[in-house]
Amino acid sequence: MNPPSTGTVPLTASGLHAYDVFNGDADGICALHQLRLAHPREATLITGVKRDIELLKRIPPGEKADVTVMDISLVANAPSLLRILRDGGQAIYFDHHSGIGSFPHARVTLHWDDSPDVCTSVLVDRYLNGKCREWAVVAAFGDNLAAAAHALAATMGIDRERLQKLEELGRLINYNAYGERVEDLHVAPDILYRMLRPYTDPLDFIQGSDQFRLLSEGYRDDTARMRTLSPASETDGGAIYLLPDAPWARRISGTLANKLASGGTSRSYAVLTERSNGGYVVSVRSGQPELRSANRLCEWFPTGGGRKAAAGINCLAAADLENFAKAFHEYFAPACADALPTTTHVQ
Incomplete structure (x- = not known):
């Protein structure tokens, strides 16, 4: 997924090269969709x-870029953002992950909130004063923020039947984002976004889109496999699940983590999926995000990060599996206040 050459990148009115950069999950796609419904522009995706x-690494060095960023961590992208600014670019940045990498700059507008009940689409909804709010509801459901989704829906008087359809759409868009590579997905995220673009009303997309039917059928087949899974280890504080190196497992990993976390208890969960080249992709859901944030545990390991309620590790070495399991169960033990694990880990 390399960006096109400079000559094919759309230009803004001020002559900068326009890029829309977004996470491929429900929150990233719906955040950008809201913004572009309200403020259309052509941009390289x-x-x-x-x-x-x-x-942000994919934006070519030396190019003056006007960048809109949705739902990707500042921690991971701060060096590339600084390089874009040094090249004369500018950015508007919406995000709800850790803000450790944030910095003030005259050409950066940052909309950031890492509260556990906020996703990036909620930030865009605030920015737009609710102009495209149903898509924020879709995103909140997809990001496993049911309470936030219901609160937004209540301001619009959405009936129960319609709300259930918005919830299903959010779940399916989010489900589609999980994979080791784009080939694992049913629909590439940039294509899925383009398919959404003509639709102001989410239900019109549900009723008229082949992509919705494709995702619905894939989700049904993959969740049937999910029902056979059981924890690899379990304590009073939480449970760890291990999934195999298979496309279905990669696709369903986030859905499994969200389903476990929505059980209404204070227990926490980790879903580890084997990578084809070794190690594991890790998804963590905290049952008490304000007391024991998921991102604090994940940041303790290389390639880890995220937000308070949901975080992950992009590549946990196989040799660290036992170390992670011990750290997870120590960190989320009911008697623990908010201490980091005592397990020694070498970064």
Whole structure:
């Protein structure tokens, strides 16, 4: 997914090269969709699977870029953002992950909030004063923020039947983002975004889109496999699941993590999926995000990060599996206040 050559990149009115950069999950896609419904522009799209987050690296060095960024971590992208600014570019950045990499700059407008009940589409909804709110509801459901989705829906008087359809759409768009590579997905995220673009009403997309039917059928088949899974290890504080190196497992990993986390308890969960080239992709859901944030645990390991309620590790070495399991169960033990694990780990 390399960006096109400079000559094919759309230009803004001020002569800068326009890029829309977004996470390939429900939150990233719906955040950009809201913004472009309200403020249309042609731009080169840069996206990828959910864990492909160092997306600003793909903007060519030396190019003056006008960049809109949705739902990718500042921690992972701060060096590339600084390089874009040094090249004379500018950015508007919407995100709800850790803000450790943030910095003030005259040509950066940052909309950021890492509260556990906020996703990037909620930030865009605030920015647009609710102009495209149903798509924020879709995104919140997809990001496993049911309470936030219901709160937004209540301001619009959405009936129960319609709300259930928005929830299903959010779940399916988010499900589609999980994979080791784009080939694992049913629909490439940039293509899925382009398919959404003509639709102001989410239900029109549900009723008139072949992509919706494709995702619905894939989800049904993959979740049937998910029902056979059981924890690899379990304590009072939480459970760890291990999934095999298979496309279906990679696709369903986020859905499994969200389903486990929506059980209404204070327990926490980790879903580890084998990578084809060794190691594991890790998804963590905290049952008490304000007390024991998921990202704090994941940041303790190389390639780890995320937000308070949901975080992950892009590549956990196979040799660190036992270390991670011990750290997870120590960190989320009910008697633990907010201490980091005592397990020694060498970065």
